[in-house]
Amino acid sequence: MAAITLENLTKTYAGGVTAVSGVDLDIADGEFVVLVGPSGCGKSTLLRMIAGLETVSAGAVRIGAREVNRLEPAERDIAMVFQNYALYPHITVRQNLSYGLRNRRIPKDEIARRVGEAARMLEIGPYLDRKPRALSGGQRQRVAMGRAIVREPAAFLFDEPLSNLDAKLRVSMRGEIRALQKRLGTTSVYVTHDQLEAMTLADRLVVLRGGRIEQVGTPLDVYRNPVSTFVAEFIGAPAMNLLPAQIAQERLRLPCGAAVAVPSCLLPRAEGPVTLGLRAEDLRLASPEDAAFHADLSHVEELGSQRLAHLRLSGHSLVAAFDKGVALSDRLALAFAPEAVHLFDARTGLRLGAP
């Protein structure tokens, strides 16, 4: 077990493209950190630099006390789970699990013990003598996990390990990965583009954008206090509603012309345009006289437990989440609590006011 430290980590490719720039991050021993962001944000490159599969252009990677920049992947005491599992197709599951151990000249009985234990933990005992081809996607995923576990590494690195599974399996494997990591207490870095996966797995989320860290925090912290419109839109489903608004006379003027009061701690120093953020679940139906604004119903998505109302407000679309069974008319009167308001700089997209 070990902590992982990234210092001003930068990756510039030969062509001059910078994939990761100046990333500083401390990952505590035993922590489960998820790197999340849209494709091209540098999350995979970052993980591959920790693994040693990409060279480091500038900065440092430390695993435990050692700087590992120049070490081969095998010398870094890490294990990695790949999106396509990368199992060796020509040898059995057992040989797949033990290949890395044999390369490290670990004694036979120790290999057998570790493989047996991993097989029991992951319930892949019955398949040990099959080849990967004969396994289902979920089983292959378990074998890939097993190959990481038998190494007993200082850290697990996961590169979108659930992306190739169907939705149902993904949810159950997600739970298993989290339980396994809790039990083993191994430091883990997990890359995904799926914000829900990120929210449910992480001790801490690292949201990346354009090769830089946009925000680091616990899932709830990031959900509640996104530092920018980018994070606000990326984390949470449905995405946070963003509307152009104006600050005038300490009140917030909506695109439809309605004005509402906002907590003074959120108010920017200058008057002018801002971006208003509202979570779908923070919108509620109100009586016409209490309503902050009125919006036209365009259509309703039925999720069973919830009804997602897609609305039009002066040419902008927004989404509101209501409990099941709530009756919706063609024109809705809506309100929201002042504390539910997120304000962002209209130009930079950065959060305004105290976090």
Added chain:
Amino acid sequence: MQHKRTTFRHRGLPYLLLAPQLAVTGVFFLWPAGQAVWQSFLREDAFGLKTSFVGLANYTKLLHDPQYLGSLHVTVIFSLATAALSIVSALVLALAADRVLRGPRVYTALLVWPYAVAPAIAGVLWWFLFNPTIGILSYALRALGHDWNHLLDKTDAMVLVILAAAWKQVSYNFLFFLAGLQAIPASLREAAAIDGAGPVKRFFTIVAPLLSPTTFFLLVVNVVYTMFDTFAVIDATTEGGPAQATNILVYKVYRDGFIGLDLGGSAAQSVVLMGIVIVLTVVQFRFIERKVTY
């Protein structure tokens, strides 16, 4: 040029891995080819005592040599006739094999083995069949009123080498046509049938256009085959005769170089042949690239 996302970081190892191939390529391919180019600018005197640089003289001599031009003519006829014969018969067989429901694999097995027969052996077999005194086919032809003798008659000799060369190549073309036919989705032909196209019309409107890339590919491959690999067919049968009637370019390079000992002239011919192969290879690769982008 493509390589893997992650590569090994060794400095010396890749050179070590490439060394055997590069050594063989350098010693037995590039160096001799360079020698041929160099030689083609030289001329030895009659006694092999003095070698002098003559520039392009060997080439201009070639272009004015009626024997060389004759050889070029013979090569074109031989190549095109062999390619046409083997491609057309292979196409007919492949269409039939694609149609039969029972036993296509057995037919395939029975049709493809001539690929394994050496061109030299193919030549010997056909030479024997047409042997003017005891050959069974020449006997049959005599019965039909044609006095076959490929040792004397230029046309007979040409027909003989074309048959021998094409016979061996049919299996290769057959395999590629069959693969091409089987790659045509059944739904296309069904749609055409529903549209009222009969088998003949279907062939010309649906199958033939879809097979045209394969046909073009085979045409190039067959021309390369007839220009170079058929050396053995010629040497085992007519040895270029009678009266140069089957003296194709490759054979002439060999005769002039090894038997005529005209090194400069032979080298110039080699260089011309290299030019032809390079053009054909480029055409083939252009074509493959185009196929990939489709």
Added chain:
Amino acid sequence: MVENRRFLDILAHAVLLLGVLAVAFPVYVAFVASTHPSSDFVSGVVPLLPGSEGLATYREVLAGGGSTQMSVPIALALKNSLIMALAIALGKIAISILSAYAIVWFRFPLRQLAFWAIFITLMLPVEVRIVPTFKVVADLGLLNSYAGLSVPLIASATATFLFRQVFLTIPDELMEAARIDGAGPIRFFRDVLVPLSQTNIAALFVILFIYGWNQYLWPILITTDDSFTTVVAGIKRMADVTDGEPRWNDIMATAMLAMAPPALVVIVMQRLFVKGLVETEK
């Protein structure tokens, strides 16, 4: 099948049968000729039914001494052919898989140049550069040797490209997983790449074995000593008789023996053969 037309089905079978017969006919005649005593060829036409002298002819040919032109038994020529074909096939596979490995999994200066040097061999068939290549082999003292028969033919761009193609389809992650598992380049090659390429190696072997076995011009040039001649090259010497008729039964028996090994390889390994043929042309 789009529609049921009995006529077309029968026609298809008829065409195929005709094709099979046309393809087999020369070989059948050769076989028949090999079973008759040589006296049967002195007059008239070749018989169409097998004779009774077959075993004797084959025994005589294999043991040698029957022919006026070949000083060595065909058994020796067959052995030479086998050695040459195996050396060429295995040699080509070995050097090609190594160079493809270097080109795909390493980045190094001159990589592009190496690729082109290999590529250009496609454009230099042995027939084209025959005189200078002969001279190189002679200068190296390789005339009349197995090395001279095989080494100059084992550089192959086709095989290198095939392996390169195969390697490019292997997912990047496999090598990455192997590296994390502590496998260096040599171990990865031995433990993962070679086992994964098995079928391609086998398919290529079939094609290259036939290629090597059927070489003609090269062995003729390189071997002046009959004890190194191959069966395909040797048959010409048997047929080249200046006085009198060639011994047709011996020649045809030799032809049968020369055809049998590669034809058997094609028939027995038809699936691998087709795979090899189609893939080397991609």
